[in-house]
Amino acid sequence: MPHFFTNKKLIILLGGIIILVALIGFSLRDRNLSWPEQFVKDTAGFAQIIFAKPAHLASDFVENVRDLQQxxxxxxxLKERLDEYAQIKVKADRLEKENEELKAIIKKDKDLATFKSYHASVIARNPDRWDESLIIDKGEVQGIQKNMAVITAEGMIGKVKSVGKITSTVQLLSTVDRTNRIHVAIQLPGDHDVYGLIEGFDVKTQRLIVQQIPSEEKIKKGMEVTTSGLANVFPKGLYIGKIEKVEPDQYGLTQTAYIKPAANFYNIENVIVVEGEMAAMGEKVEEK
Known part of the structure; x- marks a missing residue:
């Protein structure tokens, strides 16, 4: 016999291929499946279901993990952008507030046209003495002098306590120091004013204490209080606040008034330093 037919393995392989091709062709015919074929098909489908479902679950899990990561x-x-937006908003609000404050100061400056005034910014404030003083960025070089009045757009906040070359220390009206005495005028209806003296600050009620008001004067809540100009230190008419309460002293000879300040002593960024009456008179004498 030829050598070809003696190779049994090759013969078996060829026979298997022929049978496989025949089965494929047979299965593709449009006919009813026999029970062995149906059994094989159902078994394959069941196996497909068993293995396909976990595969789909694993695929969905991986996809969900990717979605979570994304x-x-x-x-x-988004959080970084929100943080940036919050910072921008805070900055915008601060700039808007500062802009409004500067506009109000410029408007106030027009009302003080008869006096020389200096715009200044607060550059330092001691947390331990927050109610007592602050430091501004104007000093002797810019023309600032001791005892000049210091105001904001809302009203008077204090006076210049000491002067350096390029900075000055402002003593606030909210200090409890009784040496911070300021002559004031209480505006009664008509042309009549009543005078008193700021001699302290009530920390508990946040009110200025005005004493030495004559007992016969009819002082009422809501009356406005300004600088009197009597001591020739501060210009007359600088607004301070309104009367909140009036009570007689322990001897009944004078009255004490508690003033609600018009200015905010705690949130101060820009101020106006106003030249006093004596400094203005001195300059006029020098001009002559």
Whole structure:
């Protein structure tokens, strides 16, 4: 016999291929399946179901993990942008507030046209003496002098306590120091004014204490209080606040008034330093 037919393995392989091709062709015919074929088909379908479902679950799990990672990245980016937006908003609000404050100061400056005034910014404030003083960025070089009045757009906040070359210390009206005495005028209806003296600050009620008011004067809540100009230190008419309460002293000879300040002593950024009456008179004498 030829050598070809003696190779049994090759013969078996060829026979298997022929049978496989025949089965494939047979299965593709449009006919009813026999029970062995149906059994094989159902078994294959069941196996497909068993293995396909976990595969789909695993695929869905991986996809969900990817979605979570993508969501985390997007949330991180959004959070950073929100933080940036918050910072920008805070900055914008601060600039808007400062702009409004400067506009009000410019308007106030026009009302003080008869006096020389200096715009200044607060550059330092001691937390331990927050109610007592602050430091501004104007000093002797810019023309600031001791005892000049210091105001904001809302009203008077204090006076210059000491002067350096390029900075000055402002003593606030809210200090409890009784040496911070300021002559004031209480505006009664008509042309009649009543005079008193600021001699302290009530920390508990946040009210200025005005004493030495004559007992016969009819002082009422809501009356406005300004600088009197009597001591020739501060210009007359600088607004301080309104009367909140009036009570007689322990001897009944005078009255004490508690004034609600018009200015905010705690949130001060820009101020106006106003030249006093004596300094203005001195300059006029020098001009002559």
């Amino acid at each position: 969501t985390y990245k997007e949330n991180k980016v």
